Amino acid sequence: MTTKTHQTTPVLAIPATVARAATAAGAALTLGSTFLAWTWTAKFPGDLTVTGYPGGLQVLTLVGAALTLLFTLSGYGIKGLRWLTPGGTNSPVRLAALGLLGTMGFTVGAISVELGGVVNLEPGAWIGLVGAIITVVASLGLPHDQDITDTATPSPLEKFLNSLRAPAPGRPKELPSWAEILIIVAAFGIGLFVVTYGIDTAYPELFVGYLLITGFAVTALFKAGLMARLSAITTKYRSIAVAAAFVAAAVFPFTQSTDQYTLIAVNILIFATVALGLNIVVGLAGLLDLGYVAFLGVGAYTAALVSGTSASAFGVQFPFWASVLLGAAVSLIFGVVIGAPTLRLRGDYLAIVTLGFGEIFRIAVGNLDGVSGPRVTNGPNGVPNIPDLNFFGYDFGESHTILGFELGAYANYYMLMLLAMILVVLVFSRAGSSRIGRAWVAIREDETAATAMGINGFRVKLIAFALGATLAGIAGTVQAHVQSTVVPEMYVFAGPVPPNSAFLLAAVILGGMGTISGPLIGAALLYMIPAKLQFLSDYQLLGFGLALILLMRFRPEGLIANRRAKLEYHETGQLDVPDETLAGTTSGTTKAGA
Template sequence: MTTMTNLTKTTSTTSPDDSNAPLIPLPPTAARATALAGSAIALAGTFLAWTWSEEFPGNLTVTGYPGGLQTLTLTVALLTLLFTLSGYGIKGLRWLTPGGTNSPVRLLALATLGTTGFTMGAISVVLGGLVNLEPGAWISGTGALIATIGAFALPHDAHGEQPPTGLWERIRHTLKAPAPGTPQKLPGWAEILVITGVFAAGLALFAYGIDIEYPELFIGFLIAVGFAFAALGKAGLLRRLSQLAGTHRKVAMIAALVAAICFPFTQTNDQYALIGAQVLIFATVALGLNVVVGLAGLLDLGYVAFLGVGAYTAALVSGTASSAFDVKFPFWAAALAGAAASLIFGVIIGAPTLRLRGDYLAIVTLGFGEIFRITVLNLNGVTGPDITNGSNGVTNVPDLNILGFDLGIQHDFLGFSLTRSSNYFLLMLLFTVIVVLVFRRSAESRIGRAWVAIREDETAATAMGINAFRLKLLAFALGAALAGFAGSVQAHLGYSVTPEQYQFAGSVAPNSAFLLAAVILGGMGTIAGPLIGAALLYLIPAKLAFMQDYQLVLFGLALILLMRFRPEGLIADRRKKLEFHEHEQQTTPDAPPPGSTTGVAKAGA
């Protein structure tokens, strides 16, 4: 009897149901102390020299003053330290982890290890061997490794659900979104301060990233920001920020607009302000595509052609000597002409093709994009009428002059110098605000609900009385007009318009493939999603030009990883969250399940 009792005790102790055990067998207290000590050691190592030679970019030879990649390690190590301390229940730090305490520590420890390890490897490659590493690098690397070991020894945040089993499931559990919790209520003034501080921090982060001059620092920046963003999401802070922004929507929109307006004043290099203006063009066109793909569910693979129609129209009526028409419209008329021309082409192309669905519609729109590019290539006076100058395009497009304000020259404002690129950035920001307002009003209207109903189930929407063809044509025309609107600015910003700018895929952005990826990457049907996705897809290749030969390979790999770990996109709407995360359906009883006809009924009302 005693033997059977001992056997029962042994079996219950080693039961496979105890799947919440950590990967590394350490007591939780010791694991947290290990992670705390490791992050402190990694942080301390950043104040020592990491290499002896100034040939490595960033000057990592100074003791007592972190620089370059050291600052990134210092930042993520400090975040690891703070999030680890929040697990002790220290008053004032618990607000950091409303969605869980241990998974964010693991991700931040990986950020510290990845940033430090990459820096050590880059120093060895650039300078020629590990011998070029000074003690500071070894101290930070050892501390990052210790912090990672301690972080993975912590138990997983189960949130009342079945704990993960196996290494792969545990890693997936660390990366996926946390279960919603009850956040601590803040006073109204404090919530407004939080929103303002977050947008100010976002401006500083974007300005820092776009101002990076050498690729080693930018790669380290991507590693640190990627893991830190995932950690903040896992901690529940991003969900909390989304709730605050929804509660104070007007404050959030004003804060975002003010932060964007301040961006040109943070730049001293005109090249980076130019990248910012081009990012806004890419983002605005992606938001226009979001009307077609994200709201109406129409797969358009030739959308960049509408951008080209608007750009060519604005360029041809700009008064340039290379134009076939001897006219010069004021800018407001040129912008409206570009939007109107794209809208007309959208109706002409959509009317005979939008009765198709799915893959067939995608093939037809892809064909239209190629027809547009070949047509403007052949309108060269040899194989067709001399309208677009063929492969030479419309060149020498003059700078804009709006109410006596010449965007092509530098202007001084409150002690700051606004360059040509900064002027166009502010103009494109105004266009972006207009497109955002149009998208938001459309999405929240009866027509927007009808688009969503068609996207979810066109047959059911038609059965509820929705004229699917008419509404799909409206979405197609609106998306085309928004693209043409942005194209009118692109023509003047780039001085010229050529056919190779408007391809389905290639190394030049924006193109149809990258625009579609920006919508999917950011989150279909949302406003912030395509803006963030477009910014990432334009900024990363622009800063990593030396990897241009591997751009499409890395792009494909990134999409595979994204679809594996976050198929709803970086910023997902409520319906997508319910569709891809079934466990949240039980915690959100007021939300209709995916495929529900509730939205169809409302749209048909």
């Protein structure tokens, strides 16, 4: 006699035990192949000719194979591994297997294209590819839910596996406080390593492999339930989690030997800070602003003109704290002046007007050159030679030794921008949970209903617009000194280099509107991808368009979504009538008819 519970039909009609064993064998085969040579020449980046020592894309493949193998063994219920899949599903195995095949297939294809054919592949590459294919095909034979079949006459293999299995998991065992805090520290440490590895990738092939393996691995961790459990722990120890996140971010410059990649991190922080400001306007208040980058330009030009550079038309030099306050104040004034007449519009009309404002700003600063208009911004030449910051005797343009580590100039700006982003995150979180924040959400959901309930829609929207402009202006004051020059072409609606209005809006939508971590992740991805894959510069907008189409189809709430968005964009079945109720109704109708 056989009993099955919560069992669904697999994609392939393969016995679950055989499918799991084949999946594990394929992952192990690919893992072993990473210790063999994949090419006979070192011309391919990463030097895949060494036997016994993985390098480059082999390391990423090894990580994907190890993760797939661990998820597969966890499905057996082996003691010590069941914690990997608290969600109790086989989806993590399939996702990890797909990531493994994607990375392995990309590597084989890249070697063949760059070296001139498959003849350049060594047996190790073929073994890894065959193992990855076996892993994916076998994983399709796993049931969609955890296999908990009880058979009266188990096979010898099942008897052996049953002897290794741990008892079926019930409610997760509560860990001691020190263990949960240690998990938080370890999680942020691993996150720091993963982000640092991605920023430090030295060639495009490695970065593409990094994107593939990281994307599938993170999705697999979500499906496994590990991220939900980690989220519960960080919520329980919120202050410790915030401190750990700040420490992990502050440690990044100490992991860099040069400023080459620190500059990328600084620009990511600038981009993410501005995206968070836009998230107030778009994510919380629901105002589609297509000219938001102009407020970043207002702050940057304000700081540049009072920086003491010889190219400034005013010839003044303010201390940094004064230039930050001035940049924020000028951006605030522009936000109020632009928002007062335009925020009475809604929807597409508001989007068109804000797009026009962005273009007017770019054209205006381009014409203030002393010929077409007053000499203020030097027109298309911009404001060059902006000096480095000097904050209470601390020169941001010089290297400094801290704790025995020499930090370069961009590391100084990184720390400054990190503090600015913390300020923006604090403002966003406080504003979002305040009375004004709830009014923003009400306006976003239904402005007519919110107005009928007594909310002054125009005033609330103007506050959101002004606050978003102020935060963008603060980021702009730092950007002016980091870039050392400010030109009109930096502040356009769409261009090859972020930040611009299209990139900022895409970062908010991609990451998840109305959240804090969503725009941060979206901004990091949208800045790193163009920076690392410069050969795709002519196809960036096409790629972003395709990515947004796929996102709207499969995850319309964004990569990181709040609970409201999940309920709004996905069918939860909360209003479905239970089957037994329908059966009872049908039975009653039949009896009545009889």
